[in-house]
Amino acid sequence: MARIFIAAVESQRDRMDLDRSVGAQIERQLIIRNFSDATYPELIDIERRGHGFYAWGLRATPQNIENWFLMSVGDFVLMAHKGSLRHYAKVLGRYENAKAARAIWGPDAPEDEVREYLFFLSEPIALGLPCNELADYIQVEAGEFC
Numbered sequence: 001m002a003r004i005f006i007a008a009v010e011s012q013r014d015r016m017d018l019d020r021s022v023g024a025q026i027e028r029q030l031i032i033r034n035f036s037d038a039t040y041p042e043l044i045d046i047e048r049r050g051h052g053f054y055a056w057g058l059r060a061t062p063q064n065i066e067n068w069f070l071m072s073v074g075d076f077v078l079m080a081h082k083g084s085l086r087h088y089a090k091v092l093g094r095y096e097n098a099k100a101a102r103a104i105w106g107p108d109a110p111e112d113e114v115r116e117y118l119f120f121l122s123e124p125i126a127l128g129l130p131c132n133e134l135a136d137y138i139q140v141e142a143g144e145f146c
Contacts, residue, residue: 057115089121
């Protein structure tokens with residue numbers, strides 16, 4: 001059974017990162033050159049199924065790592081910002097890759113801010129749904145990935 005994960009995008013930096021990798025397609029060569037050659041066939045399949053490269057990543061906190069390990073291909077991610085669900089996408093693959101994270105979201109992030117636990121997404125569907133409309137079904141806590 002597919003799971004639903006909620007990514008709360010609260011800070012200004014999170015919002016900028018979201019615009020770079022979920023709000024817009026990531027440049028193909030940026031992805032390809034930051035992964036090993038062994039992952040190339042998987043990446044091409046992800047690109048094909050996702051209509052390009054879209055990704056989100058988690059910082060290395062115990063809760064984030066635990067949730068990342070629970071995530072599987074076929075699960076869903078909802079991106080929440082300022083009390084609304086903003087994007088919806090399907091998980092197409094997940095990788096631990098600090099090099100790729102720095103390439104996608106910028107090399108200037110402090111070590112504890114790197115989104116190295118990343119996952120590729122299908123082309124996101126834009127939403128404008130207030131979180132409280134789904135409060136009976138899912139809980140969204142600000143600043144957490146669950």
